Amino acid sequence: MPLPPPDPSPGTASGARRLARLHPAALTWLFLCSTGGALAALALPAALGHTVDRLVSGGPVPWSGLLLCAVLTLAETGCDAAAAVTGTTTTARLTASLRTRTAARILAAEPRRALALPTGDLTARLTARTADAASAPVTAAGAVAGVLLPLGALVGLLLIDVWTAAALLLGAPLLVALLRTFTRHTADAGADYQRAQSLIAHRLTEALDGADTIRAARTGAREHRRVLEPLAALADHGRRTWTVYGRAVGRSGLLLPLLMLLVLAVAGLRLAAGAIGVGELVAASRYASLAVGIGALTGALGSLARSRAAARSLDPLLTLAPLPHRGLGPVPDAPGHLELRDVGVEQEGRPLLAGVHLTVPGGTSLAVVGRSGSGKSQLAAVAGRLLDPDAGSVLLDGVPLDAMEPARLRREVAYAFARPALLGATVEDTIAHGPWTASPDAVREAARAARADGFLALLPYGYATPVADAPLSGGERQRLGLARAFAHPGRLLILDDALSSLDTVTEHHVRRALDARAGRCTRIIVAHRLSSAARADRVAWLENGRLRATGRHDELWQDPDYRSVFSTDDGGADNGGTDGSGSDDSGSDNSATHNGGSPRRTADGTAPSLAAAETR
Numbered sequence: 024m025p026l027p028p029p030d031p032s033p034g035t036a037s038g039a040r041r042l043a044r045l046h047p048a049a050l051t052w053l054f055l056c057s058t059g060g061a062l063a064a065l066a067l068p069a070a071l072g073h074t075v076d077r078l079v080s081g082g083p084v085p086w087s088g089l090l091l092c093a094v095l096t097l098a099e100t101g102c103d104a105a106a107a108v109t110g111t112t113t114t115a116r117l118t119a120s121l122r123t124r125t126a127a128r129i130l131a132a133e134p135r136r137a138l139a140l141p142t143g144d145l146t147a148r149l150t151a152r153t154a155d156a157a158s159a160p161v162t163a164a165g166a167v168a169g170v171l172l173p174l175g176a177l178v179g180l181l182l183i184d185v186w187t188a189a190a191l192l193l194g195a196p197l198l199v200a201l202l203r204t205f206t207r208h209t210a211d212a213g214a215d216y217q218r219a220q221s222l223i224a225h226r227l228t229e230a231l232d233g234a235d236t237i238r239a240a241r242t243g244a245r246e247h248r249r250v251l252e253p254l255a256a257l258a259d260h261g262r263r264t265w266t267v268y269g270r271a272v273g274r275s276g277l278l279l280p281l282l283m284l285l286v287l288a289v290a291g292l293r294l295a296a297g298a299i300g301v302g303e304l305v306a307a308s309r310y311a312s313l314a315v316g317i318g319a320l321t322g323a324l325g326s327l328a329r330s331r332a333a334a335r336s337l338d339p340l341l342t343l344a345p346l347p348h349r350g351l352g353p354v355p356d357a358p359g360h361l362e363l364r365d366v367g368v369e370q371e372g373r374p375l376l377a378g379v380h381l382t383v384p385g386g387t388s389l390a391v392v393g394r395s396g397s398g399k400s401q402l403a404a405v406a407g408r409l410l411d412p413d414a415g416s417v418l419l420d421g422v423p424l425d426a427m428e429p430a431r432l433r434r435e436v437a438y439a440f441a442r443p444a445l446l447g448a449t450v451e452d453t454i455a456h457g458p459w460t461a462s463p464d465a466v467r468e469a470a471r472a473a474r475a476d477g478f479l480a481l482l483p484y485g486y487a488t489p490v491a492d493a494p495l496s497g498g499e500r501q502r503l504g505l506a507r508a509f510a511h512p513g514r515l516l517i518l519d520d521a522l523s524s525l526d527t528v529t530e531h532h533v534r535r536a537l538d539a540r541a542g543r544c545t546r547i548i549v550a551h552r553l554s555s556a557a558r559a560d561r562v563a564w565l566e567n568g569r570l571r572a573t574g575r576h577d578e579l580w581q582d583p584d585y586r587s588v589f590s591t592d593d594g595g596a597d598n599g600g601t602d603g604s605g606s607d608d609s610g611s612d613n614s615a616t617h618n619g620g621s622p623r624r625t626a627d628g629t630a631p632s633l634a635a636a637e638t639r
């Protein structure tokens with residue numbers, strides 16, 4: 024599969040820089056508050072020292088100095104409080120923005136690439152990792168103040184007395200080494216911790232998906248062990264993080280008070296020598312405590328390292344290229360003539376579809392049949408661009424699918440699946456869920472066509488019943504999925520095994536609803552049942568990812584190999600009787616509509632009597 028070109032959008036910028044662009048005003052305000060608080064804290068010792076000197080000198084009470092100290096104290100407290108409030112709200116908003124952007128990127132990308140990660144890992148990245156990454160700008164703004172304070176304090180000490188400042192500088196190399204080691208070790212431990220977390224989330228999602236199978240096989244205990252198996256590693260990484268943190272706090276807890284004592288001792292000696300005054304001693308002691316506050320940076324650095332690891336894990340998602348399209352202009356108004364030209368799909372070198380040439384005239388129906396694993400779903404995915412082929416092209420009414428604007432394409436192509444995901448709060452939302460909101464009347468009409476109206480009427484609140492509260496059987500879920508596709512039919516309707524759980528009476532009625540769209544909507548029906556093949560205008564018969572033949576069902580039926588696609592173990596045709604008419608129909612109109620051309624011989628000549636020239 025050729026990789027899409029790198030995404031040239033601003034989304035490719037990494038880490039905190041990209042985040043900082045999301046809420047620039049809030050972050051600027053946060054930066055101003057943090058810096059303002061730090062400047063007030065730095066100015067206070069100087070003002071205090073000056074005021075003490077004037078008090079000690081015995082002159083009039085220095086009211087202006089006292090007032091300045093009060094104002095600076097208030098400013099520091101106010102700025103810190105504003106920074107705390109802004110920081111919390113900004114982190115929450117950044118988390119929301121980051122989650123929205125990441126989810127939007129995943130949804131806009133080609134599904135096979137977007138969903139390459141295991142579901143649990145993807146969920147962990149979308150939830151926990153986004154929160155970790157989003158805290159980076161706020162932590163960074165706090166860290167700026169954390170650096171500004173010790174540096175400013177050092178400058179303050181230098182202005183008071185060079186020897187006192189030199190005493191502080193003595194311990195600086197030790198402090199820097201301590202912080203560097205801490206940052207590196209925390210980053211490693213944090214990344215390992217996040218990986219183990221993702222693995223547990225992935226295994227848990229798998230187990231939840233397969234809950235019934237696990238219950239039926241009575242393998243709950245084994246599954247429990249499998250899900251929690253990375254817990255030991257998680258605990259190790261967690262302990263490692265706290266050990267690194269504990270060591271850093273312990274070392275700084277020893278180093279910083281000693282450093283402060285040293286600074287105060289030198290300042291005391293300088294006072295005794297008459298080099299500085301009492302006020303300057305007061306200011307020096309305050310600056311010394313601000314300078315050793317650099318130890319508080321360890322927390323911020325640890326948090327930044329975690330954010331960085333989280334941001335890195337989001338990068339592959341945020342740089343996912345949107346589904347490319349060439350924008351070749353408007354799509355002609357037509358009934359959905361579909362053409363697959365020499366289409367091939369491969370996965371890790373293995374061909375899943377190869378050399379498929381297929382034409383489906385607008386407004387007709389095509390049944391796609393073949394044994395399990397023959398590539399029917401791959402063909403269905405390629406036909407509506409859920410998947411880009413690795414070779415060849417797909418055209419709808421003459422326009423290559425990759426030339427159609429994605430939103431337009433999704434309006435023109437509707438899908439229904441065997442196991443539909445029911446999205447939306449209520450049943451009505453679920454049916455209306457699509458490229459545009461279907462009206463209540465359209466929702467009800469679609470539900471009638473999908474034969475869902477009967478069981479919906481029995482739900483406690485009818486169409487307003489929350490989907491989560493609606494007890495639905497497999498067939499009822501399928502009918503809701505069909506109703507959703509019917510509510511947004513477009514010009515191409517693709518049903519991938521979407522009738523498989525319906526009883527034959529319901530299937531018959533749904534197929535009549537499908538037939539009613541003849542002439543205005545092209546229908547592709549992936550099916551195992553003979554009745555579906557018999558009813559379609561034409562049949563595409565797949566074998567090992569290749570198109571074995573196309574043609575009308577009654578003509579293909581002459582080929583024993585074709586008949587064997589529907590046969591059961593005892594050699595009889597599945598529900599089909601011996602004439603291939605699909606006589607499992609309970610309705611009266613059970614004869615197939617045959618208006619396609621004659622089938623033709625395949626190039627490999629494997630079909631004895633019938634083949635398709637569209638096969639290579």
Ligand SMILES: Nc1ncnc2c1ncn2[C@@H]1O[C@H](COP(=O)(O)OP(=O)(O)OP(=O)(O)O)[C@@H](O)[C@H]1O
Binds near residue numbers: 375394396401
């Ligand atoms: N995501 C994937 N990665 C790798 N191989 C895949 C993937 N999806 C499908 N395949 C393989 O592609 C082949 C065709 O799969 P496909 O789902 O199209 O078969 P099918 O004819 O629809 O089968 P069925 O009737 O059982 O649904 C299978 O061999 C399958 O293993």
